[in-house]
Every structure is written in structure tokens, then in C-alpha cells.
Amino acid sequence: MTPTLESQRQISAEIAALHAADRPARQPRLAFPPYRSSILRHPTKDLRPADPEGAELVAPVFGHCDVDPLEADLTVQHGGEPIGERIVVQGRVLDGDGRPVRRQLVEVWQANAAGRYLHRRDRHPAPMDPNFTGAGRCLTDDEGGYRFVTIKPGPYPWRNHHNAWRPAHIHFSLFGSEFTQRLVTQMYFPADPLFALDPIAQSITDPQARQRLVAAYDHDLSEPEWLLGYRWDVVLTGAHRTPVEAA
């Protein structure tokens, strides 16, 4: 039996009802039924408050033996140039007290310009690009800065509801100075008409918090006759240890 998929209108109405229901939250609601896959995968019991201890207070450490600088350029991983709009995405990783997260791992993955992932379960009938894998890594610098050169990803369809499309996005994986600061999120592009329709982005019910996932076009980052620049800063949760500054 194939269940009938709801329309975007129905999903949008569910989103609007949840946004109106109570106080806006700055983190995604784990129970957000318009995102159908969340229904059986969100905790139904309250999270237990705990004070972080031991290994929770220490992030893993990554170094130059782990990450090659070339991994930050997603356009040079193959023999030729990938198809699409070449962009740079640049920004800083800060902790909840505004301190730069230095020399820490940032990972990204994304669809190609046609909205197709290099993943065996992606069945979107859009072309693969033999010159684009769509995965990158870098280490932040001493100011917490990161920088990826890539191709602007395309939006892609999914089966959450009828005619469902994800807004163009880049997945980001980030670490802080403590394991408790671990973050996986998605970066969106400005003025994307699909953002307001997307139950994953809209699971963050506070509009200002939601906007934090949208990069800014930054003409100062664009390079003539080469690429367009986007800036996106990330703030992790606050640390619990008193930081020890390196001399």
C-alpha cells in the first residue's frame, strides 16, 4: 500500500499551526511532525539535565596529519572542473562566549549543482558530475576562520510530502573545545523561496534563530571573473570549563 502524500499546502498549514502554538524555540523542535521522519525518531521523554564530566569536557583534537589543505577546495578533487556556479563559503566558528574555536575540524557535504548527491540512495534523476564529490574538510585558523571553495548546490526533491523540495543547502559538522559543543547543521542561501516551505528549516520556530542558518552574500568575498562569496558564522553552545589561553 502506498500512502497518499500530503500536499505542500497541507504541510505548510501544519508548520504555521506549530509556529503559532506556543513560545518560539531557538533550537529545532525534536518533535516536528511536518518533517515526517521525525515522528518515530524524536525522544518522547524529557532530556535529563546533567553536569558535563570527564570526556564530555574535552573535544577531540584534529591536526595537519588528519586534514590536507586541499580538502577545503571541493572543485579540485578530480581531473576537471565541476559544472555549476563556483562559490566560496567563509566564516568563523565561535563558542557561546564569542571566543574563536581554533584549529578545529569543520566538515561539509552537499549535492552537486543539479541537486544530486554522490550517494547510492539518492534516486533523484538529475545528472551526476564526474568532477564533483561534494565532501570537504578543513581546520579552523587561529581566529576560528574556515573557508571552502565549492559549487553552489542545487535544490533537490524528497519524499516527505507531494512535490517536496529541499532548499539549496550545505551540511556542516562542527566541533568546539568540549565534546558537549558538537554540532551538525545546515547552511542555506539567501532569498531561497523554498526555505519557508521546508519542514526541516522551519522546525526552528524562532524566526531570528532560523535566519542564523542563512549565509549572507558578501561581494567583498567574490573574486572577479572567478567566483561568488558567501559569509556564514557559526556559534557553538557555551563551554563549561574555564578556558586556558595558550601563551
Add this chain to the structure above:
Amino acid sequence: MNPTPGQTIGPFYGYALPYARGHELVPPGHPAAIRLHGTVFDGDGAPVPDALLEIRQAGPDGTVPTVDGSIRRDGTRFTGWGRCGTDAGGHYAFTTVEPGPAAPFFAVVIFARGLLDRLFTRAYLAADAPFLATLDARERATLVAVREPGGDRRFDIHLQGERQTTFLTFPRHGTHR
């Protein structure tokens, strides 16, 4: 400063985040090697084949390593961090060593398609840690990695329902509701 919100890891991280030997904190031939393994279940009790787990832990001496080398493992350096995706049956398995007596648990973080933000939990080696005393018996049982014959540890994760694993929130983490 308010933190940037999280988002689901989605369905397509599998070609990007997992990497060779990410789940081997020590090589399988290490004399003290054990497996920390289990299955991730959804609210219907069905296995979750697209979850990703990471663990952070102290070594046998009780200290948490702060050395690099987790991605390009050289087989000698213990970094105290690992990453493992679940397989088609929802199963994950780390090869590691037990943390020392002063460090009674593996810190665990879980990501999955359908899970809008990461979840933190702990896999304790024994039920007598002070934090566990603050929980009721059912909650406590969900946080203990069961010792199997041979010394492996089994730690199943239930994302929701009556058997739900106890997930943690830390100060400064804000609220999801």
C-alpha cells in the same frame, strides 16, 4: 551569544562523514580491545539504518587524550574519539578499550535522519556512578553498557517510547521546546 541551531544530519552523510577505521579507536588486535556495540531503534522498535554515533572517552589510565590523528589513524596513538554509522540492521560497533576507573562512561552523541538535533547520552561501565543514583531504575538501566561474555559491551539505543534511552541536556544548551 545564542548558539546557531542544529539541523538533522539527513540521509546522505554516508559518503562524507564515515571514513576508514573511524570506529577503531584501537586496532582490533590490541590486547585490551573490546567492542562497544549495539542497535539503534526507533519508536516502533524498528532498527535505524541511517544513524551516526560518535564516542569520546578516557583511556585505561583515566585521562582523556588530546592528541590528533583520529582521521588518519596510525594504529599506535589512542585519540579517545571515534565515529561509526549504523548498518542496514541499525547496528554499530566500535573497537576500543574501557576507560579507566576514574572515568566511568563513554560519552556518546547520536545523529540520524529524522532526528532534528543531536542527542547526548552516556554508556556507563557499571550502575554505581553518582549521576546514575539520581535516576529511577528504568532510566538508569538504559545508561549501562551490558558486559557480554568475553568483555564486549552492548549498548542499545532507543530513540523514543517506553524503552527510550535517557538523553542528556547540559547547562547552556538551551531548549528544544
